[in-house]
Amino acid sequence: MAGALQETSRLLKEHLRLAGLPDDGQLWAVAQSPLGGRGLVASRDIAPGELVFYDVPLVLGPRAGAHCPPVCAGCLQGFEALLPCSRGCGLPVCSSQCESVPLHRFECQKLSSWGVRTNGSWSRELLRASTPVRCLALSPTKRQVLQCLQRHGGSQHAFEVDILKQKTEKGPSTEEEAFMRLACCVMDANAFETAQIPLVKAVRTEEGTTPSLRGLYPLASMMNHACTPNTRHGYDERQRMAVRAAMHIPAGTEITNSYTSLLWGTTARRYQLAVTKHFLCACSRCSDPQEGGSRLAALRCLTPSCQGSMFPTEPLDDESMWECELCGCQATGRKAAITQDVTTQKLELKERLCREVLQLLETLRAGQCRLRGLLLYELHCVLMELRARRGRDSSDATVQDLGREALACVQEAAEILAGDITAPVDIELRLSTCRRDVTTA
Numbered sequence: 001m002a003g004a005l006q007e008t009s010r011l012l013k014e015h016l017r018l019a020g021l022p023d024d025g026q027l028w029a030v031a032q033s034p035l036g037g038r039g040l041v042a043s044r045d046i047a048p049g050e051l052v053f054y055d056v057p058l059v060l061g062p063r064a065g066a067h068c069p070p071v072c073a074g075c076l077q078g079f080e081a082l083l084p085c086s087r088g089c090g091l092p093v094c095s096s097q098c099e100s101v102p103l104h105r106f107e108c109q110k111l112s113s114w115g116v117r118t119n120g121s122w123s124r125e126l127l128r129a130s131t132p133v134r135c136l137a138l139s140p141t142k143r144q145v146l147q148c149l150q151r152h153g154g155s156q157h158a159f160e161v162d163i164l165k166q167k168t169e170k171g172p173s174t175e176e177e178a179f180m181r182l183a184c185c186v187m188d189a190n191a192f193e194t195a196q197i198p199l200v201k202a203v204r205t206e207e208g209t210t211p212s213l214r215g216l217y218p219l220a221s222m223m224n225h226a227c228t229p230n231t232r233h234g235y236d237e238r239q240r241m242a243v244r245a246a247m248h249i250p251a252g253t254e255i256t257n258s259y260t261s262l263l264w265g266t267t268a269r270r271y272q273l274a275v276t277k278h279f280l281c282a283c284s285r286c287s288d289p290q291e292g293g294s295r296l297a298a299l300r301c302l303t304p305s306c307q308g309s310m311f312p313t314e315p316l317d318d319e320s321m322w323e324c325e326l327c328g329c330q331a332t333g334r335k336a337a338i339t340q341d342v343t344t345q346k347l348e349l350k351e352r353l354c355r356e357v358l359q360l361l362e363t364l365r366a367g368q369c370r371l372r373g374l375l376l377y378e379l380h381c382v383l384m385e386l387r388a389r390r391g392r393d394s395s396d397a398t399v400q401d402l403g404r405e406a407l408a409c410v411q412e413a414a415e416i417l418a419g420d421i422t423a424p425v426d427i428e429l430r431l432s433t434c435r436r437d438v439t440t441a
């Protein structure tokens, strides 16, 4: 094991040397981590805000997500109007100059040599699959660096290579395919989401978001995850990543970053980490039902008359029951997860959509049509949930209004859908519960 750690350290230093990053006063060392596999540890005390290291991407390219905003294959910036590369590779560019960017020339030539099938336009699918093609341009030493990084296994990885095979006549050679598959599995385990900087030429895309890229930063990839990490990172105009201490890091302590959102509750964080990074976090924050007193994932008690909050009894167990700290009532983990997952924003969007379509039906003079019944039922559900989230304080006028409107909606919905066997199965139950709940509040 010591030999493997030394070899990792050697390759990381070689990667930094090739990028022209000095390693004087190095603050990190590669070590066996109690969290999982290798990790970085502080080789001396590091002060808050101090630079721990710089890293540069071994590979930088478009992300593979189906909904990622498209970027120019040359400058990697997002544009409203992208044109197909005139050499017919099926990738988009923003200008003729970008067709000549060396890495784009490389991927363009590869795609052409594989017999890419295009219909004269550019393809989103090919763009999603283009970053592994760029990996084929890595020098032998850089390939070694990539190969020393952790990789994910499983059939959900390397779908980009399947896209490339579908979209080309001949496809890549066996060696190219094997290396690209490996590169995809490495990127899925390690890549950071970043954006091309500076965003001088970038405009907001049709999806309304800043385009994002994936960058493989080998040294930063060695950092394990912590739900309250001790570093932060940012990027400079040369796409270098700067990792700084977010707090005092004593010598010998593991240097960590977060692969998820600091502000998510334990269930959401652990779920995301399990799906995207294939591990179940068991850090002290995840193990504490109240997350260090932050009560971040507290769920309002599901008992209508109770003002208490619910927390998981066994936070590291996905099947854990949730229990109210006041009345002691319990809910299954599944029920708690579903309730937490529906954010207030989504509820408000659903409320708005229900109201808009109901208005449209009124304009159409559609009367008490079935669709009105279904929409009123959905609107009732949203209003009851919004009411519950406000705390059921009977003196709160908003809570009273929400309750009254929810009752009116479900009453009319039940009338319209009476005798309809395809009506929501719980409509009568909801009507009686709502009547009791609202009139006794």
Ligand SMILES: C[S@@+](CC[C@H](N)C(=O)[O-])C[C@H]1O[C@@H](n2cnc3c(N)ncnc32)[C@H](O)[C@@H]1O
Pocket: 033, 035, 036, 037, 038, 039, 149, 150, 189, 190, 221, 222, 223, 224, 225, 226, 277, 278, 279, 280, 281, 282
């Ligand atoms: C970016 S790599 C981190 C470096 C990795 N440990 C290595 O040896 O190369 C991410 C992988 O490390 C492991 N890992 C990272 N943080 C972890 C944690 N807090 N608990 C368990 N495993 C973790 C998981 O296998 C994860 O998919």
